[in-house]
Amino acid sequence: MDKLEMRHTLLAAKARKKMSWDDIGKAVGMSPVWVASACYGMNSASKDVAQQICDTLGVESDVAEALVAFPTKAWDEAIPQDPFIYRLYEVVGVYGETLKDVVQEKFGDGIMSAIDFTMEVDKIEDPKGDRVLLTLNGKFLPYKSW
Amino acid sequence: MDKLEMRHTLLAAKARKKMSWDDIGKAVGMSPVWVASACYGMNSASKDVAQQICDTLGVESDVAEALVAFPTKAWDEAIPQDPFIYRLYEVVGVYGETLKDVVQEKFGDGIMSAIDFTMEVDKIEDPKGDRVLLTLNGKFLPYKSW
Amino acid sequence: MDKLEMRHTLLAAKARKKMSWDDIGKAVGMSPVWVASACYGMNSASKDVAQQICDTLGVESDVAEALVAFPTKAWDEAIPQDPFIYRLYEVVGVYGETLKDVVQEKFGDGIMSAIDFTMEVDKIEDPKGDRVLLTLNGKFLPYKSW
Amino acid sequence: MDKLEMRHTLLAAKARKKMSWDDIGKAVGMSPVWVASACYGMNSASKDVAQQICDTLGVESDVAEALVAFPTKAWDEAIPQDPFIYRLYEVVGVYGETLKDVVQEKFGDGIMSAIDFTMEVDKIEDPKGDRVLLTLNGKFLPYKSW
Amino acid sequence: MDKLEMRHTLLAAKARKKMSWDDIGKAVGMSPVWVASACYGMNSASKDVAQQICDTLGVESDVAEALVAFPTKAWDEAIPQDPFIYRLYEVVGVYGETLKDVVQEKFGDGIMSAIDFTMEVDKIEDPKGDRVLLTLNGKFLPYKSW
Amino acid sequence: MDKLEMRHTLLAAKARKKMSWDDIGKAVGMSPVWVASACYGMNSASKDVAQQICDTLGVESDVAEALVAFPTKAWDEAIPQDPFIYRLYEVVGVYGETLKDVVQEKFGDGIMSAIDFTMEVDKIEDPKGDRVLLTLNGKFLPYKSW
Amino acid sequence: MDKLEMRHTLLAAKARKKMSWDDIGKAVGMSPVWVASACYGMNSASKDVAQQICDTLGVESDVAEALVAFPTKAWDEAIPQDPFIYRLYEVVGVYGETLKDVVQEKFGDGIMSAIDFTMEVDKIEDPKGDRVLLTLNGKFLPYKSW
Amino acid sequence: MDKLEMRHTLLAAKARKKMSWDDIGKAVGMSPVWVASACYGMNSASKDVAQQICDTLGVESDVAEALVAFPTKAWDEAIPQDPFIYRLYEVVGVYGETLKDVVQEKFGDGIMSAIDFTMEVDKIEDPKGDRVLLTLNGKFLPYKSW
Amino acid sequence: MDKLEMRHTLLAAKARKKMSWDDIGKAVGMSPVWVASACYGMNSASKDVAQQICDTLGVESDVAEALVAFPTKAWDEAIPQDPFIYRLYEVVGVYGETLKDVVQEKFGDGIMSAIDFTMEVDKIEDPKGDRVLLTLNGKFLPYKSW
Amino acid sequence: MDKLEMRHTLLAAKARKKMSWDDIGKAVGMSPVWVASACYGMNSASKDVAQQICDTLGVESDVAEALVAFPTKAWDEAIPQDPFIYRLYEVVGVYGETLKDVVQEKFGDGIMSAIDFTMEVDKIEDPKGDRVLLTLNGKFLPYKSW
Structure with a gap:
């Protein structure tokens, strides 16, 4: 599972669970901004935290492996548009x-x-x-x- | 006097007076970051504050006029290098x-x-x-x- | 359903219904430019308005969810060509x-x-x-x- | 006199006279936005209007010639920064x-x-x-x- | 049918019919350059002309609808390479x-x-x-x- | 004298003489578009034509040398703005x-x-x-x- | 068959036949650089030569049609990287x-x-x-x- | 003397002497393309050759020093225009x-x-x-x- | 098999075998950086080394052919983001x-x-x-x- | 004195003294690469080292001030050309x-x-x-x- 598929899986699970980043952050004992960045694929998580994120959101543990992988950080636009x-x-x-x-x-x-x-x-x-x-x-x- | 000349004058005066941005900020009752941005030509100051900055740094009051002028904000590099x-x-x-x-x-x-x-x-x-x-x-x- | 699929669905329904943006705007009580921008995926609608747009155009309510989602606004060309x-x-x-x-x-x-x-x-x-x-x-x- | 020098001359005279674009527009019988665009060098004026602008701002009539010249319209940044x-x-x-x-x-x-x-x-x-x-x-x- | 599919359909039919743009232009009473631009998706045709183009080239009338649609004009390269x-x-x-x-x-x-x-x-x-x-x-x- | 100085000299002389490109073209027996392009520095003239241009506009013959020189053709903007x-x-x-x-x-x-x-x-x-x-x-x- | 598919077909056949560009050039009576450029889709071949290339490499004659088609020449990178x-x-x-x-x-x-x-x-x-x-x-x- | 001034000096002397690159190449025993590239500032010459170029063109020996200096090679346009x-x-x-x-x-x-x-x-x-x-x-x- | 598929196959096999680049380098008698660059598709390997890499990682020998192929070296971003x-x-x-x-x-x-x-x-x-x-x-x- | 003037002064003095970066590095007890980068304006020196560089190269001590100043690091070309x-x-x-x-x-x-x-x-x-x-x-x- 690559970071993109991981991200889709996690965001879909988060919507299903109706949890906020604050909720997930509290559940796994990390800051909501960092948790969001890891779920977006911009940071890697330790094995423990990755597993906790997956447990919290109720997703399979192959997602945890993708959370642990070291990301290649990139963004689409040299000058952002949004x-x-x-x-x-x-x-x-x-x-x-x-x-x-x-x-x-x-x-x-x-x-x-x-x-x-x-x-x-x-x-x-x-x-x-x-x-x-x-x-x-x-x-x-x-x-x-x- | 344009913003560029104003900036050179103010930074030179600041070096001569050996004042930090904190010092100037305290002297004029504004935040050091805002004061620095105004002296760099990225914000306009009210007449009063402009005059106080000039008095604090000991520069002529034509600099105050340049501090009051509305800036055109721009930066050299779409992707910064420093x-x-x-x-x-x-x-x-x-x-x-x-x-x-x-x-x-x-x-x-x-x-x-x-x-x-x-x-x-x-x-x-x-x-x-x-x-x-x-x-x-x-x-x-x-x-x-x- | 993402904003792109939503947009295709809404534009197809609008063509089928032979309604103009003015017609839809009147039907839902909003400005035609804003309605068009929301259907193009460049603005989010409130739940009520999203449902009204879907009812007016006769599309399923999963489209309404996509209309409510907060968009990431972007355009293809730094210098437009059309x-x-x-x-x-x-x-x-x-x-x-x-x-x-x-x-x-x-x-x-x-x-x-x-x-x-x-x-x-x-x-x-x-x-x-x-x-x-x-x-x-x-x-x-x-x-x-x- | 090229458009750039013309512009500096006209903006300096406007500051000296403490006139707004509305004032100048009224004095010469044209819209303030158009007058400003002509003084910025982005539109050409007819001989009459050019002379009126110069008379209103008290500048020499060689500025009027520059106002009449057909401009080459250009802007510095494909994506504006201000x-x-x-x-x-x-x-x-x-x-x-x-x-x-x-x-x-x-x-x-x-x-x-x-x-x-x-x-x-x-x-x-x-x-x-x-x-x-x-x-x-x-x-x-x-x-x-x- | 979008403009891209329309274009493929029309160019394939033109090759099959072994007709030149001059031939098609004459058949529909329009200039060959304009006819080509419409078939390439860079101009919209009136309903009549669109139908004539489809009749001349022997393609289904859903192609005519695509010919009538208002195009978004764009080209791939700011500086062309061909x-x-x-x-x-x-x-x-x-x-x-x-x-x-x-x-x-x-x-x-x-x-x-x-x-x-x-x-x-x-x-x-x-x-x-x-x-x-x-x-x-x-x-x-x-x-x-x- | 380089092409830029040549161009300023020729355009100033043309304004002084109140001649159009058509007038100059006729005087030297060449097309007005070509004459303009040579005076703008985008084409080189033969010695004879260069001298005729200079005679027609009443400028010194060192301008003729610059007209004869082979230009390096360039334009400022990959995507023109005017x-x-x-x-x-x-x-x-x-x-x-x-x-x-x-x-x-x-x-x-x-x-x-x-x-x-x-x-x-x-x-x-x-x-x-x-x-x-x-x-x-x-x-x-x-x-x-x- | 477009030029891209043609190219894949021809390069695969060339590898299978273990022929060099020199070999193919000799077989069809053209220069190896030109033959390679045509097979890469950057030049069009006459009908005869196209057929000879197909015969030499043992590919179907629909490839010949693609070789005859007039190419749109383009390259991926304004500044090449390889x-x-x-x-x-x-x-x-x-x-x-x-x-x-x-x-x-x-x-x-x-x-x-x-x-x-x-x-x-x-x-x-x-x-x-x-x-x-x-x-x-x-x-x-x-x-x-x- | 930097490479730019060197280049102007050498090209002016070459024009004065009415020598071609072939002539200079023969005089100094090097290829005309290489000699031209060195005079344009895109290659460095050995001391001997630099002195010979200066003698041939009749320029001062400080030009020779500039010819010997190691150049920083650069060109103005990623995609050339001439x-x-x-x-x-x-x-x-x-x-x-x-x-x-x-x-x-x-x-x-x-x-x-x-x-x-x-x-x-x-x-x-x-x-x-x-x-x-x-x-x-x-x-x-x-x-x-x- | 192209270089991209080769790379996915080799990186997956490496993960399965839990081998580091150092391990693979030692196994095939080459430097770990070079081995990694070849597996990433940025260098070609000799037939022998390619076969050894495939044996070490337990992949089919069609991967070896891809390792031997001469790469076209390219990178996504003129200015890297990671x-x-x-x-x-x-x-x-x-x-x-x-x-x-x-x-x-x-x-x-x-x-x-x-x-x-x-x-x-x-x-x-x-x-x-x-x-x-x-x-x-x-x-x-x-x-x-x- | 800004970094650019400092650099010209230091490189000229270095040429006059016929010292290599190794020589200067040894004289001031720093690595030659770092010394060169500081003289090129890409690093700041401590007061002591700055003074030693100036003494070694025989330049005025206002150059030392420029060496101590914190640089804004920048380079001309996103993709270097030399x-x-x-x-x-x-x-x-x-x-x-x-x-x-x-x-x-x-x-x-x-x-x-x-x-x-x-x-x-x-x-x-x-x-x-x-x-x-x-x-x-x-x-x-x-x-x-x-």
Whole structure:
């Protein structure tokens, strides 16, 4: 079973079970964003967690094998088109240089890792319109001289 | 004075004054990320704030006019190359679809605004290597039916 | 049923019923442009409206589920080729900068939302050749400072 | 004087005179969007109107010659980056196919001209947030068979 | 039946009938270039003409419906590769600016329509090598001021 | 003197002399389209014709040398943006495949040369709107087998 | 049978017969490069030669029809990736301008035809490593003035 | 002196001396194509040859230093536009796959080097039109297994 | 059997046999990186080695034929997206110019061959985090003058 | 002084001093590849090392400031053109997927860091042609689950 078939199976099971990513995250003891990314095929799970996801969603254990496999990460569009994802791309374009300067001033020359990295989504209720809170947390990696 | 000349003037003054973005942010009562983005030419400032930035950095008030002007936001590379900025682009590519699903499950069909939007940078000290915390906060905008 | 299959089903039913978008719009109490966009898979409908569209066109209610699903919006060509759509792209290219200046002069620094947004099509009869009237109506979103 | 120098001269004079596009449009008897597009170098003016624009803004009459010259229309980015202009591009992407169907159903096989074309901007005040109203008006051109 | 299937059906029937585009054009009273473009799926035919094409080529009348449908015009390659088509693209690149100047000098600021447009192909016999004569005939559309 | 400086010199002289391309073509005994293309730097002239162009426009003979030089032909945009030139590009996209079939049916497998090639522009007066007539005339080159 | 199926059939037959392109070229009295290009679908063969190729390789005569059909020439990658083909692309990039100057100095302003064109491959044995000899032979086409 | 200034100096001197690439090649004992490529900045010369080129063309010896420098080879357009160079690109596109098969059948799996490589241009006089003969000669490099 | 089917067969067999690339490399007496590249379809194997790979993995000998076939090397993305491969691309971008200078200073004007080339992967254990050691070994090829 | 001016100053001083990267590396106690990358503007140096580089090359200490500044890393061409750098790009394309599999089999799911990373160049003398040895050494970063 490849990652694409795995993803279809898991999303269909999730719809059938009427579970949210929060529900699944709680059931398997991981963050909902990470669980979703693994089910979308963008991260690999440990054997235990993969099995727990399959048990939670009631799918066969060959899906677990696909969850454990190391993914090849790719996306369709160099410049995303869906408005939700484009807005994130726009933030990187508009604020990328600013963030580089603010972070490197605080930490020195280096980058925020996208590998040793976690991310959370929260909802802030607000009478003028609810707000989305995205929290990105990555290890700072200083450039090495040699 | 256009935004490019304004930016060179402000960054040179900042280096001369040996002030950080945090320092300037505190001096003018705004977030350091927003102040940096305005000085980089990616946001416009109100007259008052523009004047305060100029006073803080000791530059002529024609710079304030340039800070007030409405910017045309643009970036050089559809796919960024600097490793710091690329890692953010990679996060959008790898997690974009995941985030869309997690957020829309919580909020309904819509997007996180990149206009009614704020962003913060924090440093988390950690013996295994300090971590960068980026917080994005955008108003949720539901798609309108008509 | 995915959005593509839904679209084929709905367009075939519409042809069979010989109904126009205006007819369907009236039948379900929504604008014809919005109804068309939902049937093309570019907007999601509420449960009620989805069911009404299905009833109007005489299709099974699994199509309604597909109409309710949140779409991933995408288009094939960064630069459109069909002459009808290209002319709209050309208008954005030729008049984009002009519109930005005229609107921001009237409203301040910000954008016209493409999310809190509606659009209408009208026909103006004219002996020298009928004219198409497109009306775009979007909420103005001012940039936030923080 | 080429269109670029003309544009800088006219925008500087407009800022000096503190006139809006509405003011200039009224002074010369043309629509503010068209006047702005001509001053940005995207349309040519008749001799009379060009002279009136120059008189209104108090600039030398060599600018009028540049206003009369036939422009080569071009834009920098196949996919626009400034959020204001990108939203318009997104509207073309998301609704292009829908509009083609709705318009051609009403008018037959053909296009809306971007040449025999006018455009207006209006402000709709709204307590929940003002709205931008863009009106595009183009002659319908049926495809010719031969 | 979509335009692609229609095209395969018509080209196969044309090969079976051993008719040239000239033959079909004469049989249905239209220009061979236009007939070919309609059979390739790049133009829509009136009901009468569509039926005549089907009768001439001996194909079922569901093909006529596909001929009547309004096409979405598209081509595979932004820069064509086949040497025949590339040479036409090269002509546009090499002579585009020249043609714009020569035509606009004669007609004023405007364009040659590609919609209210016809095209013919002729063969000029020549002992030094026959020559292809392409004649493009498009309505001149002046830019509108408003 | 390079082709760009030559072009500026010749276009300025042409404006000063208030001559059309037709006038210059007649004066030097060549077609106006070819003369324009040579002055734009897209074709080389023989010594005699180059000198005649310079005499007609009253420019120094170092311009003649630049007219004689063999050009490197290039254009700025793979997909043209100016509406006049784009319409020609669109014609190639929409009708390219059709033309290939119609021409090759008449002539065999081969191409229309863009090198052994001429082009004319005519104006057809028409009460419903004047029409542009472009005539392309290229030698047919059959593919060689070996 | 289209060119792709033809190609698969011919390459499979060639492998079965264990014949080289040289063998087939000799058998049908044509150059091995041309024969290969026709079998790859990049050139059309005369009826006689097509039949001889089919006889030589022992395939059905419907393949001959496909060999006779006029191809649409296309290649997958604007910049080739296979190292063999990339090296040829690199030669065009590195030496293109040089070759243009050397050839036009010898022949006048014009091009080497890629249509009235032949090409041969030879092997030069060399103790330091055998060498590939590619010979390109194209008619010189002078630019026409008119 | 960089390669660009070197090139302008050498081409101007060549024009002044009215020497052809053949003349210079003979004078310095190298092939005219190689000499031209070195003067265009696409190859480096040994000190001796560089000095001979400078002596032959009567330029200062700082040009010789620039001729000796190792070039960074680059070209402006991924897909060339000048018709002379485009035809070579087209040959690579149309015949690339064919040549790979013909050469690898003769030599085994590997490539023709573009580094250990030479190239010649010859003129073949022909009453039906002179022909250009390009000869490419590159070392065959077999892929290594390890 | 084409390279793609071969690859699926070999990777499935490898998973079934629970062998690492090191294991297979040792079994057939070749480097694990080369063996993997051949199984991925990016290199051709000799008949003997191909047979040994098939014996080691217990697959039919028609796979061996596919291993012997000369590959057409290609990759999907001009700019790779998977973070593992992107980091290598980034290294080429960041250090390419530096490496060219350092290597050419040591060896003269020329390149490191990617054909007469080998590559190894080693693991360096390190308490602060293990390190990957990639060793690239390519023949230096000096540019030829002629 | 920006990185570009710094680079010109340092490379000119290096040429004047006739020092190799090895010489400078030894003088300042760093690897020659890293020193070259810092002088090319692709890495930042500590204050001490920057001063040592300036002393070694005999340049003013304002160059040292530029060496200390944090660079924005960028390269001109998404697909490099210079043959030296292209060969490295080709290696990433041909072997990228292979390397990912071989490394991840040894280390688990993760990447080789391009930040915590060093690189060396060595020359291996060989009678059949000297060889270039590139050694890349990067920390393995496992993907984090959360």
